[in-house]
Amino acid sequence: MGARFVPCMRNTHGIQDANLTVPWSCPNTTSLLSTDPSNMCTLSDLCGFAGVPNPDITKGMNQKPEPNQWFRFIVPMFLHAGIIHITFNLLLQLTMGREMEMIIGSVRFALVYFSSGIFGFVMGGNFAPPAIASTGCSGCLFGILALTLLDLIYSWGQRPKPISDLMFILLDVVISFVLGLLPGLDNFSHIGGFMMGLVLGICILRSPNTLRERIGLPSTPYTPMMSGARTNMDDDDNGIKAFSKKPVGFFKGRKPAWWAWWLLRVGALVGVLVAFIVLLNNFYKYRTTCTWCKHLSCLPIKNWCSIGQIPGT
Amino acid sequence: MAANDYYNSHSNPYGGNSYGYDEPHHYNEPIPPPAPPSSTKPPQISTDVSPISTTSKYYGRQNYSGGHQTLGSTDNGYYMGGAGAASHENDQYADNIPLKSKYQKQQGSDEFLGQNTQYQNAQYQNSQYPPSPEAQRPLPLQDRPRGRKGWFSGKIPWVVYVVTVVQIAVFIAEIVKNGTLVSTLEVVCC
Numbered sequence: 001m002g003a004r005f006v007p008c009m010r011n012t013h014g015i016q017d018a019n020l021t022v023p024w025s026c027p028n029t030t031s032l033l034s035t036d037p038s039n040m041c042t043l044s045d046l047c048g049f050a051g052v053p054n055p056d057i058t059k060g061m062n063q064k065p066e067p068n069q070w071f072r073f074i075v076p077m078f079l080h081a082g083i084i085h086i087t088f089n090l091l092l093q094l095t096m097g098r099e100m101e102m103i104i105g106s107v108r109f110a111l112v113y114f115s116s117g118i119f120g121f122v123m124g125g126n127f128a129p130p131a132i133a134s135t136g137c138s139g140c141l142f143g144i145l146a147l148t149l150l151d152l153i154y155s156w157g158q159r160p161k162p163i164s165d166l167m168f169i170l171l172d173v174v175i176s177f178v179l180g181l182l183p184g185l186d187n188f189s190h191i192g193g194f195m196m197g198l199v200l201g202i203c204i205l206r207s208p209n210t211l212r213e214r215i216g217l218p219s220t221p222y223t224p225m226m227s228g229a230r231t232n233m234d235d236d237d238n239g240i241k242a243f244s245k246k247p248v249g250f251f252k253g254r255k256p257a258w259w260a261w262w263l264l265r266v267g268a269l270v271g272v273l274v275a276f277i278v279l280l281n282n283f284y285k286y287r288t289t290c291t292w293c294k295h296l297s298c299l300p301i302k303n304w305c306s307i308g309q310i311p312g313t
Numbered sequence: 314m315a316a317n318d319y320y321n322s323h324s325n326p327y328g329g330n331s332y333g334y335d336e337p338h339h340y341n342e343p344i345p346p347p348a349p350p351s352s353t354k355p356p357q358i359s360t361d362v363s364p365i366s367t368t369s370k371y372y373g374r375q376n377y378s379g380g381h382q383t384l385g386s387t388d389n390g391y392y393m394g395g396a397g398a399a400s401h402e403n404d405q406y407a408d409n410i411p412l413k414s415k416y417q418k419q420q421g422s423d424e425f426l427g428q429n430t431q432y433q434n435a436q437y438q439n440s441q442y443p444p445s446p447e448a449q450r451p452l453p454l455q456d457r458p459r460g461r462k463g464w465f466s467g468k469i470p471w472v473v474y475v476v477t478v479v480q481i482a483v484f485i486a487e488i489v490k491n492g493t494l495v496s497t498l499e500v501v502c503c
Binding site: 077078079080086089090093094097098101102106109110113137 | 467468470471472473476477479480481483484487
């Protein structure tokens with residue numbers, strides 16, 4: 001139904017270059033036995049949608065056309081694998097996500113949400129074992145969690161109990177990571193989402209309050225939540241409106257710290273773009289992988305770490 | 314309130330209507346001029362300040378009633394009229410210099426939400442900006458509307474709601490599709 005599943009997205013070692021045609025589970029299978037006839041479908045059957053070119057084992061790894069269901073980097077954000085999965089994710093989304101969106105506004109939130117989600121899947125596509133299908137919005141939520149962490153750091157001095165807030169966030173991260181080591185949970189999308197959230201957050205969140213004092217910007221939150229009236233003051237000196245009104249004036253009289261922070265933001269944005277490009281290139285062209293990476297998402301218990309390896313590779 | 318009486322008895326020019334706390338949402342006052350520069354008196358963080366602090370519960374929601382144009386505030390540039398009544402010699406000093414810089418250093422920045430002891434409310438003078446944007450600052454973190462009543466008031470987090478709805482819908486579709494594929498459900502419609 002659209003999960004991130006690498007064999008539907010490109011030629012995969014072990015499939016297109018296998019010695020025999022790999023049988024796939026049919027969508028209507030109810031058996032885990034690899035010998036059951038309901039597990040003898042073609043790749044195209046499994047991938048669904050408009051189908052994919054079935055691997056021709058005589059042609060090897062470079063055969064074209066390749067399976068190319070690229071939307072499998074995006075669609076899994078909306079899929080979930082079970083009631084518990086969706087419940088936990090939605091709980092987190094409707095508490096932390098809602099709060100964060102009310103703080104930073106819908107546009108920024110949407111940007112981080114979707115970018116983290118997609119990046120999480122791109123990471124997973126690159127580094128997770130190839131036959132694991134991955135779904136869920138936890139990559140997105142990890143990105144938002146990273147924003148929460150950044151917001152905490154930025155406003156450290158103004159919080160009544162910053163340490164306990166930090167502990168909550170760290171606890172959350174640790175628990176999720178440990179749970180992600182269990183079979184069936186994909187840590188890569190968590191890790192990727194978190195990293196993307198951190199970097200994007202630096203790019204688009206407001207500057208830390210300590211910095212704002214030093215460079216003379218108001219420390220008010222993004223927009224006052226409770227009031228109906230808009231504050232014009234902030235827009236006069238900062239923000240897109242001011243920039244479009246007098247572009248050169250926007251830059252006059254700014255302190256070095258302001259410039260430094262903007263430089264950091266630009267660097268972060270560049271970093272984001274580079275990361276996406278590199279990983280996507282790697283996924284489609286270079287195919288380098290790392291053999292130890294799977295241990296970020298599995299524990300060497302029983303055969304957990306061989307889940308997702310294509311038989312024969 | 315005792316504090317009110319105290320300041321009213323000092324011919325408070327604000328006319329005793331400086332406590333607009335019960336009307337927290339009147340933000341349509343024109344932005345009052347910045348706190349007039351206070352005199353060169355040394356700051357008096359003394360006991361005459363603290364009685365007022367008890368009256369200003371919601372530092373972030375104080376608003377200006379009409380009579381606060383001359384914030385004849387002293388040393389503590391009370392930007393909030395409600396608390397600004399601290400200065401009892403306000404009549405004579407029309408040019409109070411806001412000592413924001415001094416106070417910012419002394420107290421750090423407690424402009425942000427969480428940090429709201431009542432004592433600090435009274436000391437709330439470290440703002441260099443016209444008061445009302447900060448008057449309109451959201452409540453301290455712990456007072457923000459949470460829970461059920463906050464769901465559709467104020468700013469609505471559209472993205473979260475839309476995405477949640479989509480995810481739930483897709484989940485139901487997943488279950489239905491799986492059900493039909495393994496023949497658990499019979500497709501009736503469509």
